[in-house]
Ligand SMILES: NC(=O)C1=CN([C@@H]2O[C@H](COP(=O)(O)OP(=O)(O)OC[C@H]3O[C@@H](n4cnc5c(N)ncnc54)[C@H](O)[C@@H]3O)[C@@H](O)[C@H]2O)C=CC1
Ligand SMILES: CC(C)CC(=O)C(=O)O
């Protein structure tokens with residue numbers, strides 16, 4: 001149950017379709033919370049336009065203000081006019097790291113009425129618990145002898161016992177509320193240092209949860225089962241890179257990344273958590289008004305659940321499900337989908 005009466009929400013639409021889907025999500029969030037508490041929104045002009053106009057990516061004063069919010073609603077980051085990585089690292093990953101959002105929570109659910117590319121998808125309903133602050137995304141590494149034929153580039157995957165243990169415990173706790181099954185996904189047959197540590201962490205944490213079954217898959221095999229037998233999964237626990245890749249695949253399997261929401265959770269509540277669709281800024285369709293805002297809207301349900309507004313979150317989920325059942329197969333603009341879902345609240 002929510003405890004406070006006033007909530008401050010940072011809104012970062014970002015780039016590309018992020019700017020198109022975020023207003024639809026925010027409208028749903030505002031409507032769903034009408035009368036239950038006061039939600040104050042602060043818009044942050046961060047992303048490619050800001051960077052191209054004044055060279056700033058995430059100024060310290062913005063970060064400090066964001067730290068004081070209760071939650072963050074983010075669209076997507078990345079623009080073809082800006083060198084790859086500048087905004088992704090300097091804005092998105094900086095937020096995840098600075099706010100210690102170590103749980104990257106990514107549910108994959110096949111909504112009734114959505115057409116999966118799988119012939120026999122079965123009942124797909126699993127959650128990927130992806131570590132959010134470590135692994136190959138830390139930015140450790142570098143390049144020597146750049147722009148010579150002898151260039152060597154390294155990316156170092158940093159995995160700490162502390163980091164793996166806290167996310168593993170979260171995954172087992174989540175499994176207790178679900179089908180009590182955790183699958184660790186890694187590549188321990190090759191990444192023998194990190195993979196072995198992750199397995200030992202999971203074996204230790206599992207002892208605290210005797211009711212939860214756990215197994216292991218190498219990531220390459222996991223990609224097979226996500227398309228051949230996705231209903232076998234309940235909670236997938238994995239590292240930052242594998243989780244990123246697997247969740248896009250899972251998104252495709254449940255009808256498209258436009259249906260896949262996520263939360264970057266600071267489970268200790270020291271800093272605000274951030275909610276965003278799993279997809280990016282989709283430059284190939286940006287500006288056309290055709291992006292699916294459903295993932296962004298479902299992200300607001302995750303935001304509300306995080307703040308303790310379970311009932312309001314359920315209403316958003318139900319509105320999305322009803323919308324898909326009735327109109328999922330019709331061609332609609334981003335705004336039409338947003339309006340249709342809004343009308344059901
Ligand atoms: N969380 C974030 O902010 C993320 C940012 N990115 C950034 O986004 C940019 C584009 O990356 P891509 O690799 O193209 O991935 P992407 O997820 O933006 O797009 C991949 C494909 O999915 C489609 N798609 C994505 N969202 C959709 C939606 N809501 N409705 C309908 N179709 C949708 C796109 O049109 C595209 O064909 C890059 O700059 C990348 O770094 C990528 C992933 C996550
Ligand atoms: C753009 C990246 C920083 C990450 C990504 O693709 C994701 O978190 O899904």
Ligand SMILES: [Mg+2]
Pocket residue numbers: 244245248278
């Ligand atoms: Mg991704």
